[in-house]
Amino acid sequence: MRRALAAVRWYLRELTGESQYDHYVDRHRRLHPDQPLLTRREFEHRRTDRRDQNPTASCC
Amino acid sequence: MTTTTPASPPTPPPTTAPPTGRGRLNPRSIAIWTSIAIAGAIAWGVLALSRGEEINAIWLVVAAIASYAIAYRFYARFIVRKVLKVDDTRATPAERLDNGIDYQPTDRRILVGHHFAAIAGAGPLVGPVLAAQMGYLPGTMWIIFGVIFAGAVQDMVILFFSMRRNGKSLGQMARDEIGTVGGIAALVAVFSIMIILLAVLALVVVNALAKSPWGTFSIAMTIPIALFMGFYLRILRPGRVAETTAIGVGLLLLAIVAGGWVQESGLADTFTLSPEALTICLIVYGFFASVLPVWMLLAPRDYLSTFMKVGVIGLLAVGVLIAAPVLRTEAVTDFAREGNGPVFSGSLFPFVFITIACGALSGFHSLIASGTTPKMIQKESQVRLVGYGAMLMESFVAVMALIAACILEPGLYYAMNAPAGVLGSTVESASAAVANLGFTISPQDLSAAAAEVEEQTLVARTGGAPTLAVGMSEIFSSVIGGSSLKAFWYHFAIMFEALFILTTVDAGTRVGRFMLQDTLGNIWKPIGRVSWKPGLWATSAVVVLAWGYFLYTGVTNPLGGINQLFPLFGIANQLLAAVALAVATTILVKSGRLKWAWVTGIPLAWDATVTLTASWQKVFSDNPAIGFFAQRERFAEALDRGEVLAPAKNLDDMRAVVTNSTVDGVLAAFFAILVILVIANAAWICFKAIRARAPLPTTEAPYVRSKIVAPAGLFPTAREKREMAAAGTSSGERT
Numbered sequence: 001m002r003r004a005l006a007a008v009r010w011y012l013r014e015l016t017g018e019s020q021y022d023h024y025v026d027r028h029r030r031l032h033p034d035q036p037l038l039t040r041r042e043f044e045h046r047r048t049d050r051r052d053q054n055p056t057a058s059c060c
Numbered sequence: 061m062t063t064t065t066p067a068s069p070p071t072p073p074p075t076t077a078p079p080t081g082r083g084r085l086n087p088r089s090i091a092i093w094t095s096i097a098i099a100g101a102i103a104w105g106v107l108a109l110s111r112g113e114e115i116n117a118i119w120l121v122v123a124a125i126a127s128y129a130i131a132y133r134f135y136a137r138f139i140v141r142k143v144l145k146v147d148d149t150r151a152t153p154a155e156r157l158d159n160g161i162d163y164q165p166t167d168r169r170i171l172v173g174h175h176f177a178a179i180a181g182a183g184p185l186v187g188p189v190l191a192a193q194m195g196y197l198p199g200t201m202w203i204i205f206g207v208i209f210a211g212a213v214q215d216m217v218i219l220f221f222s223m224r225r226n227g228k229s230l231g232q233m234a235r236d237e238i239g240t241v242g243g244i245a246a247l248v249a250v251f252s253i254m255i256i257l258l259a260v261l262a263l264v265v266v267n268a269l270a271k272s273p274w275g276t277f278s279i280a281m282t283i284p285i286a287l288f289m290g291f292y293l294r295i296l297r298p299g300r301v302a303e304t305t306a307i308g309v310g311l312l313l314l315a316i317v318a319g320g321w322v323q324e325s326g327l328a329d330t331f332t333l334s335p336e337a338l339t340i341c342l343i344v345y346g347f348f349a350s351v352l353p354v355w356m357l358l359a360p361r362d363y364l365s366t367f368m369k370v371g372v373i374g375l376l377a378v379g380v381l382i383a384a385p386v387l388r389t390e391a392v393t394d395f396a397r398e399g400n401g402p403v404f405s406g407s408l409f410p411f412v413f414i415t416i417a418c419g420a421l422s423g424f425h426s427l428i429a430s431g432t433t434p435k436m437i438q439k440e441s442q443v444r445l446v447g448y449g450a451m452l453m454e455s456f457v458a459v460m461a462l463i464a465a466c467i468l469e470p471g472l473y474y475a476m477n478a479p480a481g482v483l484g485s486t487v488e489s490a491s492a493a494v495a496n497l498g499f500t501i502s503p504q505d506l507s508a509a510a511a512e513v514e515e516q517t518l519v520a521r522t523g524g525a526p527t528l529a530v531g532m533s534e535i536f537s538s539v540i541g542g543s544s545l546k547a548f549w550y551h552f553a554i555m556f557e558a559l560f561i562l563t564t565v566d567a568g569t570r571v572g573r574f575m576l577q578d579t580l581g582n583i584w585k586p587i588g589r590v591s592w593k594p595g596l597w598a599t600s601a602v603v604v605l606a607w608g609y610f611l612y613t614g615v616t617n618p619l620g621g622i623n624q625l626f627p628l629f630g631i632a633n634q635l636l637a638a639v640a641l642a643v644a645t646t647i648l649v650k651s652g653r654l655k656w657a658w659v660t661g662i663p664l665a666w667d668a669t670v671t672l673t674a675s676w677q678k679v680f681s682d683n684p685a686i687g688f689f690a691q692r693e694r695f696a697e698a699l700d701r702g703e704v705l706a707p708a709k710n711l712d713d714m715r716a717v718v719t720n721s722t723v724d725g726v727l728a729a730f731f732a733i734l735v736i737l738v739i740a741n742a743a744w745i746c747f748k749a750i751r752a753r754a755p756l757p758t759t760e761a762p763y764v765r766s767k768i769v770a771p772a773g774l775f776p777t778a779r780e781k782r783e784m785a786a787a788g789t790s791s792g793e794r795t
Contacts, residue, residue: 011169011170011173012302013302014166014167014170015170015173015174016301016302016305016363017299017301018299018300018301018302020299021299023160023164024160027160040298040299041298043298043299044293044294044298044299045294045298045355048294048354048355048359049353049354049355050161051354051358051359052353052354052590053590053591055567055570055571055573055574056178056428056431056432056567056571057254057424057427057428057564057567057568057570057571058177058178058179058181058362058428058560058563058564058567
C-alpha cells in the first residue's frame with residue numbers, strides 16, 4: 001500500500017515536472033560542485049521562460 | 061552478467077544485440093495470446109455480422125483492445141526488430157547530449173505520458189462524432205486498422221528516425237532526405253495545416269458556446285483561474301505544480317457549477333453571445349494569449365487541460381464499461397453508400413478516411429514525434445512503448461468518442477449535426493428536416509433533450525463537441541447521479557473540450573508565429589529575433605488573422621462551417637502524414653532496407669490515394685454538395701440572375717458562399733499539388749538509391765556505446781531485471 005502510494009507520488013512528480021529541480025540539484029552537485037546553485041525560484045523561472053523562445057504545439 | 065561494478069566507464073553494459081530474449085513463446089503465453097485473438101475475432105464478428113439488432117458498445121471496446129494488444133505484441137515488435145533494427149547498445153541522444161534541459165534521459169513510463177498528452181487533443185473527439193453519420197462500422201474499422209498499420213507505425217518510425225538524428229524536426233529530415241522541394245513543401249504543409257486546424261478547433265468552441273450562457277461563463281472563468289494559477293506558481297510557490305493544479309481543478313469544477321447559477325440569474329443575458337461575437341472574442345483572446353509570457357496563461361492552462369484530458373478520458377472508459385450502453389446507429393448507413401449525408405458530403409471512400417484523421421492516422425503527430433520526445437528517450441527499444449503505444453491510446457480515445465456519438469438516437473444526432481441552413485431554427489422545423497432525412501424525432505423530444513442538459517436548444521449544434529457532450533452526459537449520468545446530474549455532466553464535457561481547444565489555440569498560434577518569424581527572418585533579420593516585441597506582435601497578428609478569417613467564414617457560412625471546413629482540415633492533416641511517411645520510406649530505401657519499405661510504403665500509398673481522391677472530388681466533382689468549384693458555379697450563376705438559393709437567405713449570403721467556395725477549392729487544389737510534389741520528389745530519390753546499389757551515405761549520428769540499462773516495455777522482463785540489478789539500477793522510481 002505504502003509502496004503503491006510512493007509510486008503514484010513519484011509518477012505525478014515526474015509527470016508534472018515538480019521533480020525537475022531535484023534532478024537539477026543532483027546533476028549540478030555531480031558536475032559542477034564548486035559553482036553556486038540556482039534557487040528553486042530562479043530555476044523554475046528559467047524553465048518556464050525557455051518555452052517562450054521555443055514553442056511546442058500539442059496536437060489536434 | 062558476473063560483474064556488479066555500478067556503471068564505471070570501462071565496463072560495457074551486459075546487454076548484447078537482440079535486446080530481449082529470442083521471444084520463443086512458452087505454452088502459457090501461447091494460451092494467453094490465443095484467447096486474446098479469439099476474443100477479438102468474436103467481437104469483430106458480432107460487430108460486422110449483426111444487422112438490425114442492437115449491439116452493445118462493449119463489443120467495440122473488446123474488438124479494439126484485443127486488436128491493439130495483438131498489434132503491439134507482434135506487429136510493432138516485428139517493426140522494431142527487423143525493420144528499424146533498434147540497438148540498445150547504442151546511446152540515444154538523451155544520453156549522449158544530456159544537458160539537463162531539452163536532452164534528458166527520461167523514464168519510459170513518464171515519457172509515454174508526456175507524449176500521449178502532447179498528441180491527444182480534440183481531433184480524436186471530433187472526427188469520429190462526425191463520421192458517425194456513416195454508421196459505427198466504417199469508423200471503427202478505420203480507427204482500429206488505420207492506427208495499427210498506419211498511424212502508430214508513422215508515429216513510431218518518425219520518432220525512431222528523428223532520435224537517430226539527434227532529434228531533428230520533420231521539416232529538417234524532409235530537406236535532408238528528400239531534398240529542397242520536399243523540405244519547403246513540408247514547411248508550407250505544416251503552416252497551412254496549423255491555420256486550418258486552429259480555425260476548425262475554434263469553430264468547434266464557437267458552436268459549443270453560442271447561445272449557452274452556462275458554457276460561456278464557465279469557459280470565460282478559465283481565464284482568471286489560469287491567471288491566478290500562473291501568479292501562484294510564479295510568485296508564491298514556484299514549481300509546486302501538483303498543488304497548483306489541484307487548486308485549479310477545484311476552481312474549475314466550481315466554475316462549472318456556478319455556470320448553472322449564472323444561467324438562472326440576471327447575468328444570463330450578458331453571457332449569451334452570438335456566434336459572431338464569440339468569434340471576435342476568440343480572435344482577441346488568441347492574440348493576447350499568444351503574446352503574453354508563457355507562465356501567465358499558457359503554462360497553467362496546459363496543466364489544467366492535461367489533467368482534464370487524462371481524467372475525463374479515464375472516466376469515459378470506466379463509464380462505458382459500467383454503463384455498457386447500446387449502439388443506436390446502424391452499422392453502415394445509406395449516407396455511407398450514397399454520399400448525401402447532411403453532416404459532411406461525399407461517400408464512404410474517401411471521406412471517412414479524411415474525416416477521422418486523429419485516432420487513425422494523423423500527420424500532425426509526426427511533428428511531436430520529431431520534437432521534444434526523441435531527445436528524451438533512454439533506450440532505442442522504448443520507441444515501441446512511447447511511439448506506438450501512445451498512439452494506440454489515442455486511437456482508443458477515438459473509439460470512445462465514436463461510442464458516445466453512436467449511443468444517441470439517430471434523430472437527435474441529425475437534429476444536432478446537420479447544418480442550420482437545413483434544419484431551420486425551431487424544434488418544429490428541425491423535426492421536419494430530420495424526417496426528410498429518414499429519421500424521426502418529435503419537436504417535444506427535441507425540446508426535452510435540450511431541457512435535460514439545460515441548454516436553450518440543441519438544434520444545429522454542429523462541430524461535434526455538443527454531440528459528444530450529450531453522449532458523455534448520457535454515459536456518466538447512468539453511472540453517477542442519474543438524470544439530476546445530466547446538465548452538470550454535459551457542461552463538464554463541454555468544459556473539457558473547450559479547455560484544451562483554447563490551450564491549442566494559444567500554443568498553435570505561438571508555433572505558427574515562430575515559423576513565420578523564422579521564415580521572414582531570412583528576408584529581414586530583425587523579425588526573426590524572437591525577443592523583438594514589435595516583430596512578435598506583428599507576426600502573432602498575422603497568424604491570428606489568418607485562422608480568424610477561416611473561423612469567421614466558417615461561422616457565417618450559410619452552408620455550415622464544419623461541413624465546409626472539416627474536409628479541408630482532414631486533407632491537410634493527411635497531407636502532412638504523406639510527407640512523414642514519404643520521409644520514412646525514403647530513409648528505409650536509402651539505408652538499404654528496400655525489402656522492408658512496404659512497412660511505411662503501403663500506408664503511404666493508401667494515404668496518398670485517399671487524400672488525392674478526396675482533393676480530386678473536392679476540386680473537380682460536378683456535384684455542388686461535394687465539389688467546391690461546382691458549388692461556386694451554382695451560386696455564382698444564381699447570383700448573376702439575382703436569385704437566392706436555398707440555405708442562403710439574401711444576396712450577401714450568396715456572395716459569401718461564392719467567395720468561400722473559391723478559397724476552399726483553391727486550398728484543396730493547393731494541398732493536392734503539395735502531396736504530389738513531395739511524393740514525386742521522394743520517389744525520384746528512392747529510384748536513385750535503388751540504382752546506386754550500395755546504401756547512400758547515412759545522416760544518422762555516429763554510434764556511441766550506451767551505459768544506461770533500462771527496460772524496453774512498460775514492465776521489465778525477468779532478464780531486464782537481472783541486467784538492471786547487475787548494473788546497480790533499481791527497477792523503479794528513478795530517471
